[in-house]
């Protein structure tokens with residue numbers, strides 16, 4: 001079997017396993033099982049968020065609501081069209097099922113370390129099978145996969161690094177509830193990050 005066909009088949013099998021995954025529930029974690037992700041083989045950009053929210057769970061679409069609108073508004077400045085991205089590129093998250101509201105009531109619960117550990121092999125397989133040239137981790141939890149814990153966003157957003165030959169360009173969480181990206185100095189950092197993405201997009205499209 002040709003390697004591309006093998007990879008398409010392996011990704012389809014992975015997606016089938018994700019759709020029926022109950023690992024967190026079986027381990028006693030309070031999640032709403034319905035793994036949310038989208039994308040296919042051949043994608044060269046992968047967006048990794050924290051975990052789906054309630055509207056993502058209901059619609060079955062990653063970055064479905066206001067956060068997605070803001071995220072794709074940022075990415076439009078790098079020449080990235082939302083419809084094109086959703087049809088051709090890859091969207092996933094650190095954990096893939098809606099974790100519910102936080103006990104404090106201040107937004108959605110951050111997936112526990114145990115849930116992250118249970119879901120991590122899926123993310124590793126997605127990255128291995130998609131083999132993206134550029135990864136955009138969105139929000140602190142996804143960024144922590146690639147940057148040291150505790151490093152402030154002000155030192156991270158607007159930078160890039162290479163990890164296993166892939167460019168990693170972090171973005172802040174685009175939620176309307178977050179004040180971080182609304183501060184002017186941080187807006188400039190987001191613009192710098194988008195400029196980096198734009199540069200890599202041009203190089204990737206040039207090579208295509």
Ligand code: SF4
Pocket residue numbers: 018021022023024025031033034035095096097115118119122
């Ligand atoms: S979050 Fe991940 S590991 Fe947990 S049930 Fe959903 S798909 Fe499975």
